[in-house]
Amino acid sequence: MRKAAVLRNGEQVGLLIKESPKRYRFVYDVAWLSDPSKPSISLTLPKVQKEFVSEYLFPFFFNMLSEGVNLKLQARRLQIDENDFFSLLLQTSTTDTIGAVTLKEL
Template identity: 55%
Template sequence: MRRALVLSNNVVAGVLTETDDMHYIFKYDDAYLVEPEQRSISLSFPKRKEEYISDELFPFFFNMLSEGANKTIQCRTLKIDEEDSFGLLLATAGHDTIGAITIQEL
């Protein structure tokens, strides 16, 4: 199992988990949920207490990844399998992302 903090403008918004059986779970942090000024991380993840569960990496997070030649270069440089989207997300989405969301490995 691999886990990552999901931050919105450097505030912990929740935790993204890849389970051992290749399911994905996103759960908002309780403290983030009760703060009215903290917005949902995206339209596809409205703030709620229940977990979001998927059989594949959620499109919102998948779209944070590079594509094409850039992805190939990143994977070679970081020694990450090109099919390991979660690993690539952990390795590359901690800095210089487009937008307010960043990812930090737990």
């Protein structure tokens, strides 16, 4: 099992967990949920007190990855299988992402 803290502008929002190749979970932190001024990170991951479960990496996180040739180049440089999206996400989404969300492996 692998875990990552999901951060928005450096503040922890929740946890992204890969339990197995076909089981991913995302859950918001209680502190984030209890603050009405804090938004959800995605329309597909609304700010509710429940565990989101998926057989594949959630589209919100998958869309943080590079595509095409850039994905292949990153995978080669980082020595990660180009189909190991969770590992690529953890290595490429720690800083300087397109939006406010970053990840930090735990």
